[in-house]
Amino acid sequence: MNSNTFRMPAAVLLATGAMALLTAPPALATGGGGAGAGGEGKAGAVVLRAGLDVGLLNKTGHVPLKATLNEVSAPATAEKTALTVTLDGVEGNKPVSVLRADVATSKATADKNRAEAEANLAKASVHVPGLPLLSLVEVEKVTSKAVCEAGKKPVASANVLGKVTALGKKVTLSAGGPTELEVPGVGVVNLELSGTQTTSTTAAAAALRLKVSVNPLNLNVAQVDGEIVLAEAHCETPAGPAPSSAPPAANPDVKQQTGTGTGSGIASGVTADANLAETGGGSLTPYVAGGALFLLGIGGVALLVTSRGRTS
Numbered sequence: 001m002n003s004n005t006f007r008m009p010a011a012v013l014l015a016t017g018a019m020a021l022l023t024a025p026p027a028l029a030t031g032g033g034g035a036g037a038g039g040e041g042k043a044g045a046v047v048l049r050a051g052l053d054v055g056l057l058n059k060t061g062h063v064p065l066k067a068t069l070n071e072v073s074a075p076a077t078a079e080k081t082a083l084t085v086t087l088d089g090v091e092g093n094k095p096v097s098v099l100r101a102d103v104a105t106s107k108a109t110a111d112k113n114r115a116e117a118e119a120n121l122a123k124a125s126v127h128v129p130g131l132p133l134l135s136l137v138e139v140e141k142v143t144s145k146a147v148c149e150a151g152k153k154p155v156a157s158a159n160v161l162g163k164v165t166a167l168g169k170k171v172t173l174s175a176g177g178p179t180e181l182e183v184p185g186v187g188v189v190n191l192e193l194s195g196t197q198t199t200s201t202t203a204a205a206a207a208l209r210l211k212v213s214v215n216p217l218n219l220n221v222a223q224v225d226g227e228i229v230l231a232e233a234h235c236e237t238p239a240g241p242a243p244s245s246a247p248p249a250a251n252p253d254v255k256q257q258t259g260t261g262t263g264s265g266i267a268s269g270v271t272a273d274a275n276l277a278e279t280g281g282g283s284l285t286p287y288v289a290g291g292a293l294f295l296l297g298i299g300g301v302a303l304l305v306t307s308r309g310r311t312s
């Protein structure tokens with residue numbers, strides 16, 4: 001009696017365990033979180049930037065002249081060809097024409113892979129208060145460009161093409177340093193050609209930089225000092241996409257495998273489909289299936305022995 005009493009639960013447990021192994025869903029491996037997005041680059045350009053201090057004849061005060069033409073930050077473009085300003089007490093409070101050009105464009109673009117900016121100026125003349133008839137500088141064409149691409153060294157370039165005149169005189173620019181032009185009774189202009197600067201992550205270019213010190217003594221203007229920059233561009237390299245927190249799993253070379261089981265009423269030579277990409281099974285699937293069949297066979301034998309014990 002005791003023997004039969006303990007055989008029944010054992011047989012039931014074996015058979016139940018085998019069925020649980022056969023019907024349990026496969027375990028799936030999951031990766032870590034997705035990669036974060038990298039930062040975008042930065043870029044900007046300006047056709048003309050002026051920062052001047054204008055001293056007046058009829059009073060001791062000074063009037064600042066700060067102005068830009070076609071200043072943009074990525075993504076943007078601008079194409080205005082003239083710049084005028086109005087200064088209190090200067091030229092009868094009438095607008096002062098600072099720049100006029102046939103072409104004056106600036107453009108800046110930026111994304112996660114590349115940042116780029118450029119400025120172009122053609123057939124342009126620049127004036128300062130007190131000298132309405134005499135151009136501070138005239139240029140045929142000036143350009144600048146800055147490119148910052150992820151994974152590459154930033155690049156900056158600037159060009160001054162054609163003739164350049166300052167205070168009515170032709171100027172020969174030198175790449176070795178600033179060129180100084182002095183006109184008696186008018187003043188001094190220093191012209192710096194094609195300045196560029198790059199670092200590991202940034203680039204900047206200015207086609208022409210002028211340091212101005214003139215004394216017109218005209219139209220209530222006693223002195224003009226400051227700086228004017230033509231065709232300026234700058235950029236900053238994008239951070240790029242952040243690396244993944246976990247490397248992608250390699251695609252294993254999966255081969256078809258077979259498992260076998262023994263027992264009453266169980267066929268041998270069970271074949272396991274190894275197409276893991278569709279079923280989600282792992283490399284241990286055939287062995288688990290074989291073990292389950294083996295346990296199921298033992299359970300069947302145990303049930304048969306128990307049944308015979310009851311009938312005896």
